[in-house]
Amino acid sequence: MSLLDRFFQKDGVALSKVISYIENQEPGYQKLLGRLYPHAGKAYKIGITGPPGAGKSTIVDKITSELAEGGKGLGIIAVDPTSPFTGGALLGDRIRMQDISLLPNVFIRSMATRGSTGGLAQTTSEVTLVLDAFGKEYILIETVGVGQAELDVADLCDTTVVVLVPEFGDSVQVMKAGLMEIGDIFVVNKSDRLGAGRLLSELEMVLEIRGHQDGWGIPVVATEAVNNVGTEALLEKIIQHQSYISSHPVYEKHRKNQIRTELSRIVSRQFQELMFTRLLPSPRLESLIEEIYRGEKDPYSSGREVFSRIEVRDN
Structure with a gap:
């Protein structure tokens, strides 16, 4: 049985091998992607972005647990800094997400940036396509958290969640980082810390002045992800945005921009x-x-x- 046959029979080992083949850009990898492309296009892609130390991995962990309990198939791409010694991902997916890696229908892949800018690895888009073709219903992409450069996640994802913490500063810092332009949902994580209330209020005020984005009122959600506080409310907002964008004319424009x-x-x-x-x-x-x-x-x-x-x- 060929590797592709095993892949389409939902063989997890075959999925890992196909991803490695794509990541390493082995000879013929583009033809392989071309064969997978007709089977993709159904997964909903969620980007989790924000500054380092904001708790993005914890939020991904909680969201994944909720979706997996509902029987959804999930693919998680955790983009990590590159190891200066091996060229591979510096942080292992099993180190950060040991619990959810054991859940059925959940596949986790750490990817090294390998010098690429923008918070995503060079082949993140291709690996997303592979997971989509494999039949994953949701794909969560957590960026490396390099600050101002991690804006290209919005080009790849359907819903972009920007995670902030009180230590990041005020809403002016958020605007300087360009994060106001890409977020469909904002999260103030570690909301039990000093300054969280002020950041939450400032974000809500700025977003109110900015107005709705294509008819979508951008929400701000307070969470303490490590204690699983507010994560259910966050998932509700994500599902609401999925429902909104899937039935709105802006989705066609968004998909064409993704293709472009x-x-x-x-x-x-x-x-x-x-x-x-x-x-x-x-x-x-x-x-x-x-x-x-x-x-x-x-x-x-x-x-x-x-x-x-x-x-x-x-x-």
Whole structure:
């Protein structure tokens, strides 16, 4: 029986192997993704983002437990910092989410950022597709928590939950980080701490001034996730947003934007592969760097020279 046959028969080991194949970008991985694509498109994707130490993993743990109790199939992608020694994920999924990893129909995968920016690993989108094609009904994506850069989670997910804590500061800091623009739901976690009430009130005030987003009134939920306080209310808001966006015309626009972003990313990656394998292989690149370093060339004209080697065909 082939790997794909086992995959479509819901074999968890086959799922892990397919994900590893995609993550490592083994030869033919794009063709494999093309075969999986027609089987995807049904999963609902939830992004959990926010600054480091906000308690995102705990919130994912609680939400997953609630959904799993309802019989839902879940895939969790925990994007971790890259280990400087191995290049792999620095934090293991079993370390952070040992309890939910034992639940039926729950699959957890830690992914290393491997130098990518934006809070997501380079192949997060592809792994999301794999979990979708496998039949997971919900996919939760927890970002690495690198602050201002982790905004691209909104491009990938249907519902984006921004998790904050009183230590993060006031609503001005939230706006500076650009998080106000991406959140469908805001969470003030560790709400028993000093300053939580003020942050909660400020967020509600700013969101009220901002008004509804495509008809959706962005809620603010107070939680103490470690004590399982407020997490049920948070899940209710997520389900409400799922119901809202699934029946609203904005969903078509959102899905098309997701496709546009994904297509642009795929083309950019293929162009980079072309650039550094054929147009500018490593020996030529090093030689060019030396010439620029010695002042014999400048990077701007050198860039144009490399680009001029591309033959553009008009159809």
